Amino acid sequence: MSEYRHIEVNEVGDVTVVRFRDRKLIEDIRIQELGHELFSLVDAENRDKLLLNFSQVEFLSSSALGKLITLDKKMKTAGGAIKLSNIRPEIFEVFTITRLDRLFDIRDDEADALAAF
Amino acid sequence: MSEYRHIEVNEVGDVTVVRFRDRKLIEDIRIQELGHELFSLVDAENRDKLLLNFSQVEFLSSSALGKLITLDKKMKTAGGAIKLSNIRPEIFEVFTITRLDRLFDIRDDEADALAAF
Amino acid sequence: MTSAGRAAKTRERCLMANEHWTWQTDQKIVSEAGAARGIQEELLRKMRAARWNRHECFAVRLAMEEAIVNAITHGNRYDTAKQVRIRCWLGPELVRIEVRDEGPGFDPADVPDPTDPERLQCPCGRGMMLMRHFMTRVEYDESGSTVVLEKRRAAGRAK
Amino acid sequence: MTSAGRAAKTRERCLMANEHWTWQTDQKIVSEAGAARGIQEELLRKMRAARWNRHECFAVRLAMEEAIVNAITHGNRYDTAKQVRIRCWLGPELVRIEVRDEGPGFDPADVPDPTDPERLQCPCGRGMMLMRHFMTRVEYDESGSTVVLEKRRAAGRAK
Numbered sequence A, B: 001m002s003e004y005r006h007i008e009v010n011e012v013g014d015v016t017v018v019r020f021r022d023r024k025l026i027e028d029i030r031i032q033e034l035g036h037e038l039f040s041l042v043d044a045e046n047r048d049k050l051l052l053n054f055s056q057v058e059f060l061s062s063s064a065l066g067k068l069i070t071l072d073k074k075m076k077t078a079g080g081a082i083k084l085s086n087i088r089p090e091i092f093e094v095f096t097i098t099r100l101d102r103l104f105d106i107r108d109d110e111a112d113a114l115a116a117f
Numbered sequence C, D: 001m002t003s004a005g006r007a008a009k010t011r012e013r014c015l016m017a018n019e020h021w022t023w024q025t026d027q028k029i030v031s032e033a034g035a036a037r038g039i040q041e042e043l044l045r046k047m048r049a050a051r052w053n054r055h056e057c058f059a060v061r062l063a064m065e066e067a068i069v070n071a072i073t074h075g076n077r078y079d080t081a082k083q084v085r086i087r088c089w090l091g092p093e094l095v096r097i098e099v100r101d102e103g104p105g106f107d108p109a110d111v112p113d114p115t116d117p118e119r120l121q122c123p124c125g126r127g128m129m130l131m132r133h134f135m136t137r138v139e140y141d142e143s144g145s146t147v148v149l150e151k152r153r154a155a156g157r158a159k
């Protein structure tokens, strides 16, 4: 398994659990790298069950949403599934306002999300 | 330097010259991987002068345009530059119709493009 | 069906009857990237065999690809329980492709112009513009879940 | 300037005069991702020091980020010869941010709704909707190259 700078990757059964190392996901070189690391889980490592745990994430902007949408598209093209969990209220509001809560399967916590795969 | 499945990478001075191995750039898992390889040149390898030589490319669809636009955005965020060359007429038409000939610096051949960096 | 819908259907039938088709196919594919590749390649082989020129083959390949990707992604949203129906007709002077998905449809008039300077940096939204440019005719049905593409062969070609 | 433009300016001046600002700044940054990070952090520090709540700080951080990213990317198109002017005003009840780029401007009315089911899978086009939702006021000037964002403090907070 490669070493990642922006994410922490763990296996729980056949699910790949991803946590974010950055507390703020904003437009800059780091978010480009973050996107790159997330995409490589699908493109290079062929993982097909991803759980993104947002417990560390205090802030994200629309560029991060863009990365998540692209990740979702890659995953669907590859026939896999993504779930999101542990999203704090303000960020959840970002998802509901943009209706992305309809595109993504968002669960309260890791246990809920794991059970839903 | 990493090994790539979809691109061939060479250095000419300080410019990274990229050729495509696939003759058709279309929506499927391979184009996701191609995007991944292109992005890693910027995100992981920090290359800041990219010349994309399209001489092998006979066909591309709008998903490939999307990858090129994202690559361009990454490059601009990182302060680098991209140039395109050796684009055949039908594909050039795709760029002009979508006005992407205004976003990208398109040159006739590799020598022209190298001279323009 | 509205009377405009009926009129369109009738016109369609007349157009179809006047054409002499040398090859046709009617297939359903699952909603997965690349699932239609076989049909796409087959039509292109037939066109090349009938000596359609490089630009025409490129145009048909491109428009068909865009329509099918849209049907799978926007229409059926990758739902593998849903199918895309693809019909092709090839005649001496005309090629016709119909792509129908099982999605909610949409209003093509709502699609913004991707060449607006403000939208130039967005990586999506160029498929329909390419279909329209490269084909002779692009028509959606009332719901938006079926599109008909036609390419008429260049008149001035060598016989 | 049109008379509508003049009226808006006058209204603006009155609004500004009625407010009592405790902090303000006026800076120019180059058109590079992250160049405004310092100003953004400073405003947020001032807001936290003045005990604006977590949701309000989040809202201002988000809207300001979206406006600045738009100014750099869509406005100045990463042209490092062009600058973005950022002005902030902080008062007891109101925070106001003005972001001005040197780009061609645009018409906010042309921006399509990103929540249309058909556009849900496009990775861009959500910034303005987020600004509008999280702020009290979002207003573009006639050209579109200046945006004014305001957040009014929640009325019911503990004193």
Ligand SMILES: Nc1ncnc2c1ncn2[C@@H]1O[C@H](COP(=O)(O)OP(=O)(O)O)[C@@H](O)[C@H]1O
Pocket: B062, C066, C070, C071, C074, C075, C076, C101, C103, C104, C105, C106, C111, C123, C124, C125, C126, C127, C128, C129, C144, C145, D117, D118, D119, D122
């Ligand atoms: N078959 C379809 N079903 C529903 N919506 C569609 C369909 N085809 C196109 N659309 C809508 O039209 C928009 C523009 O499509 P297109 O120009 O091909 O660009 P893109 O697919 O990159 O978004 C899509 O984003 C989608 O909203």
Ligand SMILES: Nc1ncnc2c1ncn2[C@@H]1O[C@H](COP(=O)(O)OP(=O)(O)O)[C@@H](O)[C@H]1O
Pocket: A062, C117, C118, C119, C122, D066, D070, D071, D074, D075, D101, D103, D104, D105, D106, D111, D123, D124, D125, D126, D127, D128, D129, D144, D145
């Ligand atoms: N400062 C600006 N100058 C020119 N165009 C802008 C500006 N801000 C926004 N726009 C236009 O409005 C569109 C929507 O912006 P936004 O909702 O922030 O989404 P995104 O930036 O992801 O495209 C942009 O794509 C762009 O066309």
